[in-house]
Amino acid sequence: MTLTPQAQTLALLGGQMYFDGAWPRWPASDENTERNLLQVLLSGRWAISGAFRGEEAFEKRFARDFASFCNTEYCVPTSSGTAALTIALLALGIGPGDEVLVPGLTWVACASAVVSVGAVPVLVDIDPENLAMCPDAAERAITSDTAVIMLVHPFCRLGDLDAFVALCSRKAIPLIEDCSQAHGAQWRGRRVGSFGAAGCFSMQQSKILTSGEGGAVTTNDSGLAQRLQQLRADGRVYAPTSVKGRLELLEVGEVMGQNFCLSEFQSAILVDRLLHVDTENALRGLFEYRLQELLAADPLASLLSTDSRITQVAYYNLVLRIDGDRFNHVPVDMIARALSAELGVQISPLYKPMNEHPLYVPLTSPRLKGHAQAVRFDPRQFDLPQARRARGLHLTVPNWPLLAGAVGAERLHAALAKVEANSDALALLSLSESREAF
Numbered sequence: 001m002t003l004t005p006q007a008q009t010l011a012l013l014g015g016q017m018y019f020d021g022a023w024p025r026w027p028a029s030d031e032n033t034e035r036n037l038l039q040v041l042l043s044g045r046w047a048i049s050g051a052f053r054g055e056e057a058f059e060k061r062f063a064r065d066f067a068s069f070c071n072t073e074y075c076v077p078t079s080s081g082t083a084a085l086t087i088a089l090l091a092l093g094i095g096p097g098d099e100v101l102v103p104g105l106t107w108v109a110c111a112s113a114v115v116s117v118g119a120v121p122v123l124v125d126i127d128p129e130n131l132a133m134c135p136d137a138a139e140r141a142i143t144s145d146t147a148v149i150m151l152v153h154p155f156c157r158l159g160d161l162d163a164f165v166a167l168c169s170r171k172a173i174p175l176i177e178d179c180s181q182a183h184g185a186q187w188r189g190r191r192v193g194s195f196g197a198a199g200c201f202s203m204q205q206s207k208i209l210t211s212g213e214g215g216a217v218t219t220n221d222s223g224l225a226q227r228l229q230q231l232r233a234d235g236r237v238y239a240p241t242s243v244k245g246r247l248e249l250l251e252v253g254e255v256m257g258q259n260f261c262l263s264e265f266q267s268a269i270l271v272d273r274l275l276h277v278d279t280e281n282a283l284r285g286l287f288e289y290r291l292q293e294l295l296a297a298d299p300l301a302s303l304l305s306t307d308s309r310i311t312q313v314a315y316y317n318l319v320l321r322i323d324g325d326r327f328n329h330v331p332v333d334m335i336a337r338a339l340s341a342e343l344g345v346q347i348s349p350l351y352k353p354m355n356e357h358p359l360y361v362p363l364t365s366p367r368l369k370g371h372a373q374a375v376r377f378d379p380r381q382f383d384l385p386q387a388r389r390a391r392g393l394h395l396t397v398p399n400w401p402l403l404a405g406a407v408g409a410e411r412l413h414a415a416l417a418k419v420e421a422n423s424d425a426l427a428l429l430s431l432s433e434s435r436e437a438f
C-alpha cells in the first residue's frame with residue numbers, strides 16, 4: 001500500500017519534503033540589471049558624491065522614475081528604509097518632546113527611527129482585519145504632543161487611507177506612509193506613498209523592490225524635498241547644472257544632514273528592477289487567487305479580508321490565518337517550522353507585538369542616557385491586545401515563492417494539508433520542545 005502524501009511523515013520529523021524543488025530566484029535580475037551594474041563599475045562614478053562624468057547619475061534617474069511610479073512630484077533615495085524614515089521625520093521637524101504614533105505590530109525600525117530623532121514612539125494597536133494601525137485606536141492615542149502619524153501598509157494589505165487622511169487633516173498632524181512592504185500598491189487607483197506628507201520605502205533584500213540595501217522618500221512638497229536632499233547628503237543638494245569633472249552636489253546646509261546616500265550600484269539595480277514591480281505583483285496575485293480557490297474547497301486557513309478600495313495589491317508577505325481547530329491548536333510557530341521544512345522556504349509567524357519585541361528596547365540605547373523622561377519610551381506601558389492575538393493566529397509566506405503563481409499555491413495548500421494530517425505528532429513535538437526563536 002502506498003501512503004497518500006498527506007499521511008507521510010513530516011519533513012520536520014525526518015520524513016521527505018513535500019516539495020524539494022526550486023522556488024523562483026530572489027532577488028531577481030537579468031541581463032539589463034547586469035548591463036546597468038557594469039556601466040557603473042566602469043564609469044568612474046560609484047556615488048553621487050563622485051565627479052559628474054557626462055552621464056546622468058543613476059540615483060537621479062531612479063529618483064525621477066520612482067517619483068513618477070508613485071504619482072508624486074519628488075523622490076529622494078536613501079541608503080535604507082530606516083534612513084528614509086529618519087530623514088522624513090527630521091524634514092518634518094520632529095525631535096525631542098514630540099510623539100509619533102507607530103503601529104504596535106510591524107518591523108522594529110519604525111519605532112527605533114523615531115527614537116533616533118529623540119521623539120517618543122506611541123504604540124497603537126492594530127485592526128485585526130488588515131493588521132494595520134487601527135484608526136480609532138490612533139485617534140484615542142493623540143495628545144497635544146502628537147506630531148506625526150506613521151501608518152505602515154503591512155504584508156499584503158493597506159492601512160485605511162481614507163480614515164487616516166481624514167484624521168490627519170482634522171487634527172492638522174502630518175501623515176507618514178511607511179510603504180516598505182507595499183511598493184506599487186494602489187488605493188482607489190493611486191499609488192501608496194502619495195497620500196501623506198511623505199512616503200517612505202525600504203529596498204532591503206526581502207522587499208519587493210530591492211538593491212540589497214536601499215530606501216527612498218516620496219513627497220509632493222518641494223520644501224520638504226529640498227530638506228530631504230540635504231538631510232541625506234550632509235547638507236548638499238543637486239546643483240541646477242552639471243559640469244563634467246566637477247561634483248554635482250552644491251553645499252547648502254540649511255539643515256544639517258548626514259550621509260544616507262544610495263550608491264550608484266544600488267541605484268542602477270533599482271532603475272532596472274522598478275520596471276518589473278507591477279508584473280511581479282500580478283504574478284503574486286495569481287498565487288493568492290489560486291490559494292483562495294483551494295481554501296474555499298478545503299478551509300485549512302483563510303486569507304486576510306479584501307478591501308475594494310485597494311485597487312492594486314502589493315505582496316511583501318502573503319498572510320494566512322490558521323484555523324486552530326483543524327491543527328489541534330498547535331502553536332503557529334510550530335506550524336511555521338513544519339511548513340518551512342516541507343517546502344524549503346521560510347514560513348514565519350508575524351512580528352512579536354512591539355511592546356514585547358526583544359529588539360525594541362529603547363532603554364538599552366545610549367541615546368537615552370541621562371534622559372529626564374526616559375520612562376516615556378518604555379514600550380511595556382502600551383496595551384496591544386489585537387497585535388498579541390494576531391501574533392498567535394497568522395503565518396506569513398515571503399514574496400518570492402509567491403512568484404510561482406498558481407502552481408506555488410497548490411504546493412502550499414498540499415503542504416498545509418500534510419501538516420494538518422500530522423498535527424497530533426506536531427502537538428507532541430511542541431509539548432516536548434522548548435520555544436524556537438523567531
Ligand SMILES: *Cc1c(COP(=O)(O)O)cnc(C)c1O
Pocket residue numbers: 080081082083106107109110152178180181202203204213214215
Ligand atoms: C523593512 C522595513 C523597514 C526598514 O527598512 P530597512 O531598509 O531595513 O532599514 C521599515 N519599515 C517597514 C515596515 C519595513 O518592512
